[in-house]
Amino acid sequence: MADKALGLAMVSASVVIFTYYTLWVIVLHFVDPSLQVHEFFPDRVWAIAIPAVLLVLGVAFVVAFIAVTMIRSSASKKKQS
Amino acid sequence: MGPNKYSVIMPTYNERENLPLIIWLLQDTFTQHNIDFEILIVDDSSPDGTLDVARKLQQLYGEDAIRIHSRPGKLGLGSAYMDGLERVSGTHIILMDADLSHHPKFIPQFIAAQAASGCDVVTGTRYRGGGGVSGWDLRRKLTSRGANFLASELLRPGVSDLTGSFRLYRKEVLQDVMRHVKSKGYVFQMEVIVRCKCLGYTVAEVPITFVDRIYGVSKLGAMEIVSYLKGLLWLFFNT
Numbered sequence: 325m326a327d328k329a330l331g332l333a334m335v336s337a338s339v340v341i342f343t344y345y346t347l348w349v350i351v352l353h354f355v356d357p358s359l360q361v362h363e364f365f366p367d368r369v370w371a372i373a374i375p376a377v378l379l380v381l382g383v384a385f386v387v388a389f390i391a392v393t394m395i396r397s398s399a400s401k402k403k404q405s
Numbered sequence: 406m407g408p409n410k411y412s413v414i415m416p417t418y419n420e421r422e423n424l425p426l427i428i429w430l431l432q433d434t435f436t437q438h439n440i441d442f443e444i445l446i447v448d449d450s451s452p453d454g455t456l457d458v459a460r461k462l463q464q465l466y467g468e469d470a471i472r473i474h475s476r477p478g479k480l481g482l483g484s485a486y487m488d489g490l491e492r493v494s495g496t497h498i499i500l501m502d503a504d505l506s507h508h509p510k511f512i513p514q515f516i517a518a519q520a521a522s523g524c525d526v527v528t529g530t531r532y533r534g535g536g537g538v539s540g541w542d543l544r545r546k547l548t549s550r551g552a553n554f555l556a557s558e559l560l561r562p563g564v565s566d567l568t569g570s571f572r573l574y575r576k577e578v579l580q581d582v583m584r585h586v587k588s589k590g591y592v593f594q595m596e597v598i599v600r601c602k603c604l605g606y607t608v609a610e611v612p613i614t615f616v617d618r619i620y621g622v623s624k625l626g627a628m629e630i631v632s633y634l635k636g637l638l639w640l641f642f643n644t
Contacts, residue, residue, distance in 0.1 A: 327543045390634065393627040 345371070410441040411516065412495030412576075416485035417446055420503045421453045427503055428462050432470060434509040440516065445472045445493055447485040483593055487583055490576075498574045507571040511613045515573040518609050525578040525606035528564055528598065529571035529613035536566070536612030548625060552633060559641045560599050564608055567595045571613055578606055587643075592636030599644045 348365045355361055413431060417424060428444065435442040446459045456475055463471040474492055476485070486500065499515070501507040507529070515527040530536045532553065538546060549568070556567045574582075581604060588596045601608055 327546070330543060389627070390631050393631045397628050397631075 409497055409516075410443070410495040411435070411497045411499055411512075411573075412489075412493035413442065413444045413499045413501065414486060414489035414493065415444060415446050415501065415503050416482055416489075417448045417451060417455050417459070417503045418479060419451045419453045419455060421451070421455045421458050423503055423505050424455060424458050425462060427505055427509070428466070428471065430509045431512075432466055434512055438513045438516075440513070441495075443470060443472060443493065443495060445474060445489050447474045447476065447489050449476045449479045449485070481589055483583070483586060483589060486579075490580055490583065493576075496576055498576050498579050499572070500574070500579075501571045506616050508614065508616065511571070511611060512573070514611050518611050519573055519575075522607070522609050524609040525575050526598075526601050526608045527573040528566065528608060528610055529569050529615075530564065530566035530610045531569060531613065531615050532565045533610060534612040536614065538615045538617065540617035545625060548630070556595055556637055559637060560595070560644070562595075562599050563602055564598055564610060566610070567598055569613075569615075570594045571615075572597075582606070588636055588639065592633065592640060595637070596640055596644065599640060603644055 349368070349371050352362065352365060352368075415427070420427075424446070431442070431444055434440075448456045448459060450456070456473070459471070459473050463473060472492065474488060476488065490498070497516075497519070499512060501509075511529060515529070518524070519527045531538050532550070538549070541549070553565075553567055556562070557565075560567070578601070582597055582600045585600050585604070586593065586596050598608065
């Protein structure tokens with residue numbers, strides 16, 4: 325049951341993020357700049373910066389994981405022989 | 406009973422405890438549904454005496470129902486299937502795990518699906534229509550889903566569960582596909598399905614429940630993940 329709850333939380337979070345991001349990048353562009361709505365969203369630069377940083381960190385993590393695993397694996401093979 | 410005969414090829418390695426149960430479940434399912442069958446146990450010289458258990462089961466159920474092929478050592482799943490294919494007399498082949506993670510009760514559903522659609526392969530899926538997994542924690546489930554998602558995106562196989570190993574094939578289809586398959590391990594199951602698609606065979610899916618390891622412990626280490634990724638990349642460039 326805890327799994328279902330966690331799964332639901334993950335899906336909800338992704339819906340929220342998707343909606344917010346869509347509003348931010350697409351909808352807000354067509355909204356009158358003087359309206360108060362714009363205060364809920366940071367400067368549009370961050371709409372590119374944040375995903376870019378996350379992507380770099382993500383790729384770095386994957387590469388580091390593969391590298392560390394392969395190094396540990398060949399180190400233990402050397403110990404065995 | 407129709408003209409079809411279903412041969413189960415079951416590679417075993419250290420399945421002494423599970424073998425009597427799985428064999429009983431299989432023959433019970435087949436007899437209840439009036440299905441002509443045989444089970445070929447391919448044992449790779451298991452040190453725990455699986456072969457002795459197999460021989461006793463053969464005495465119990467008869468040599469028509471249980472056949473045995475003993476091999477001198479751990480020679481791999483792919484070669485077990487190939488050796489098995491040479492020794493069976495059925496029109497259809499069922500491949501499944503011997504460790505009770507696949508329940509034979511789904512086999513009549515596989516057979517019905519194949520008969521209804523006339524397809525070449527039926528594969529059990531954990532990710533569609535009521536299929537699922539029992540005994541995995543959230544981390545393992547996420548890993549499996551992630552792996553399948555990645556494989557689906559890269560390979561576009563047309564099935565929802567690429568790494569599953571509970572399948573029914575028409576015999577000629579499996580023989581043809583096995584001639585083209587080169588990989589081992591997790592990747593092997595994926596390559597078989599991808600090759601089926603490449604060679605133009607039709608695949609149907611039936612939801613199944615996968616039960617993880619009633620006896621013994623199943624683990625997924627970092628090295629297996631990396632091997633999987635390497636295998637996936639190989640498949641991407643070679644199929």
